[in-house]
Amino acid sequence: MLMNSLRLSKALLVVDVQNDFCPGGALGISGGERIIPFLNRYIKYFERENLPIFVTRDWHPKVTKHFEQFGGVWPEHCVEESYGAQFHPELEFPKEALVMSKGMDPEEDSYSAFQSTDSSGMALANLLKNLGVSQIYIGGLATDYCVKYSVLDALRGGLEVFILIDAIAGVNLQPEDSNAALEEMVGCGAKKTFLRRIFSEMIAR
Numbered sequence: 372m373l374m375n376s377l378r379l380s381k382a383l384l385v386v387d388v389q390n391d392f393c394p395g396g397a398l399g400i401s402g403g404e405r406i407i408p409f410l411n412r413y414i415k416y417f418e419r420e421n422l423p424i425f426v427t428r429d430w431h432p433k434v435t436k437h438f439e440q441f442g443g444v445w446p447e448h449c450v451e452e453s454y455g456a457q458f459h460p461e462l463e464f465p466k467e468a469l470v471m472s473k474g475m476d477p478e479e480d481s482y483s484a485f486q487s488t489d490s491s492g493m494a495l496a497n498l499l500k501n502l503g504v505s506q507i508y509i510g511g512l513a514t515d516y517c518v519k520y521s522v523l524d525a526l527r528g529g530l531e532v533f534i535l536i537d538a539i540a541g542v543n544l545q546p547e548d549s550n551a552a553l554e555e556m557v558g559c560g561a562k563k564t565f566l567r568r569i570f571s572e573m574i575a576r
């Protein structure tokens with residue numbers, strides 16, 4: 372019991388692995404689908420360890436300032452209930468995972484997972500607090516937008532943040548955007564990790 376309460380509590384956050392952000396989608400990210408087998412391994416690991424798993428999705432109304440048609444910078448994508456908004460079919464997560472939605476406010480971009488809520492309207496930060504999470508492992512799409520804003524918010528909220536560098540991919544409107552985003556996240560205190568490191572730590576334990 373004492374050991375348990377002393378253990379730092381971890382959670383996994385899988386950001387926006389949706390059809391529209393994968394190749395062929397409205398805002399298809401080059402290599403977006405290549406991260407999925409890695410994410411599936413992280414998910415299995417967190418599931419086996421009985422640790423919480425959060426999966427976020429962009430869930431926009433048809434009319435939102437986020438889209439270029441209404442003054443934003445992006446083509447229409449991830450409209451609620453559409454095929455493009457569905458999770459990529461190869462992403463495997465257990466039914467216990469918490470699906471978190473964001474981007475429903477037509478006035479906001481809502482890049483960060485910390486602007487997401489679960490089906491009962493509970494915000495991510497509250498859920499993490501209730502679960503006693505102090506370390507968060509973040510992967511998904513896109514390195515230079517939703518992953519970056521989520522990482523920066525997690526750090527601001529006092530969490531220890533690990534970026535899953537084998538499980539992120541960026542939009543790269545400019546070719547260096549993802550590298551710059553990574554540098555910024557690390558500069559703000561995020562740590563980088565990857566699957567093999569997590570598995571070797573597990574074996575050493």
Ligand code: VGL
Pocket residue numbers: 387392398429445482512513514515516517518542
């Ligand atoms: C995202 C661009 C526009 C993301 C969302 O998930 O990173 N990128 N909307």
